[in-house]
Amino acid sequence: MPLVRGEATLQRATFLELFLDLVFVFALTRISGRVIDDFTDGQRGVLAGLGQALLLFLALWAVWSLTVWSTSWLDPEAPVVQTVIVITMLGAMTMAVAVPDGFGARAPLFAITYVCLQIGRVVYFHLAAHGQPDPRQTLRVLIWFGLSAPLWVVGGLADDGTIRGSLWSIALLIDYGGLALGWPTPRIGRQRIGGRMIAAEHLSERYQQFLLIAIGEAIFVIGVAFSSSEFHVNQAAGFVLALASTVLLWRIYFHVAGKVLDAAVGRSRHADRLATDMAFAHLTMIAGIVLTGVGFELFITEPLGHLPAAWLIAILGGPALFLAGRSALEYQVFGRVSRSRLAGLLALGLLVPVAVHLDPLTAGAAAAVVLLGVAGADARRSRHRSPETPTPPY
Known part of the structure; x- marks a missing residue:
């Protein structure tokens, strides 16, 4: 054979x-x-x-x-x-x-x-x-x-x-x-x-599948955290917020670039290099999702308690790491980066000095609002533009 x-x-x-x-x-x-x-x-x-x-x-x-x-x-x-x-x-x-x-x-x-x-x-x-x-x-x-x-x-x-x-x-x-x-x-x-x-379709699908594994792991963390809680209203709010944030992570990833990885590899002049770079972009996004899931655990179990500054590494840093990897992937597929992703990274950075004075649930909500803004900008762009063809930079 x-x-x-x-x-x-x-x-x-x-x-x-x-x-x-x-x-x-x-x-x-x-x-x-x-x-x-x-x-x-x-x-x-x-x-x-x-x-x-x-x-x-x-x-x-x-x-x-x-x-x-x-x-x-x-x-x-x-x-x-x-x-x-x-x-x-x-x-x-x-x-x-x-x-x-x-x-x-x-x-x-x-x-x-x-x-x-x-x-x-x-x-x-x-x-x-x-x-x-x-x-x-x-x-x-x-x-x-x-x-x-x-x-x-x-x-x-x-x-x-x-x-x-x-x-x-x-x-x-x-x-x-x-x-x-x-x-x-x-x-x-x-x-x-x-x-x-390299079989572009197979490789692209495997990257997508592992990212879904990371999202699934975040859902597992959410479920375990809430099922182990006392089901207070604030904890329920954290549970809903975490699920909504997970949906936003999924939506941002699969908006255009995440769907056309195989086409980008197929159109690249250096497919092996592009596929390697995509691996590192997915590595960054997956690390960001895992860290974001840790943030979910923190604000579900202690929604209104004291917010240690270190917790912001997970609550804000996780989404920031995900957006950084997603920005790299967008460049690899289209040769440019959307302003909404850069604005999201900037917003998360500016939130840090403010978030130290908030409770964990509010800090998590602020991160979710940033992700919602990025996803909303993607939706508006889709309504006003025809489908974009992958144009990898190399």
Whole structure:
């Protein structure tokens, strides 16, 4: 059975790929749970906790994104590829289980699983596929993972959290640098996975699906927070506000640009570069949605209590991070950024000195008003303009 996708290959995600996504639904709940604890119990400290959660999240995203790139180049129905997806599912689940104490007692488990997964599946695929379709690509990826692997393992075994964070940060820079640059290697050069052979429709759909996973995780947080509350009127108001904000996040993402990712990749002169940049835009948006979900938890459980200034990182910073990623995506698809998104980012920034004097629910409402303004500007623009054709800048 051919390994590289052909013209007639199914472009939609397979059921096995969707099954893999369920693991990452669980992983996101573990990430958000860590961050919620950092905002409420204060044992790790908010900034230190956020930094740790970010490193764990980036490692999980690296696993998912490399899998998606591979299945958008190779046929996901091929038995060898399906086996790699199953291996990925088992490894990612182990990493997700380790997340709550991923910088403590379970750090070795998280790091060693990550290294074994990233290197092991490349080696397995090379052996099972007898070096097809490109042995040079295997060598490139293994060399780069070989550079980061010792940092992951030593960091996982280190007793000092600062040393662990430093080593893992460098390791992630190597892993993400390799992915972004196409794993440049002496003598054999560089090549992003698949190059222009990437199935644009499949890759675009997978980005959209993961973003929906993040929105689904936010809904999960909302439901758990409200069901665990005393159902007071103010908590019910926070529940409704959080749901409305989630709808606005969905609406802003899928307004035009989020729907035509495949067309943008297909029209790009450098499809591999554009697809890579889209991955980082989605990474930013998903991180923003997860952080926004944490803000939902905070203003549902404590709607009228004292608002610690650090909570604004989630309540206002989450939507701002989402809008920043969405602005980057709009530039990648259309070669420009709507003024409404820039105005939304500015408004969220200007709200910070005011919001410190508000209660959590009012601060959440202010963030929702900004999102509503962005979504409203999109709706007005749609009524007065014909559908826009993607014009990627490169």
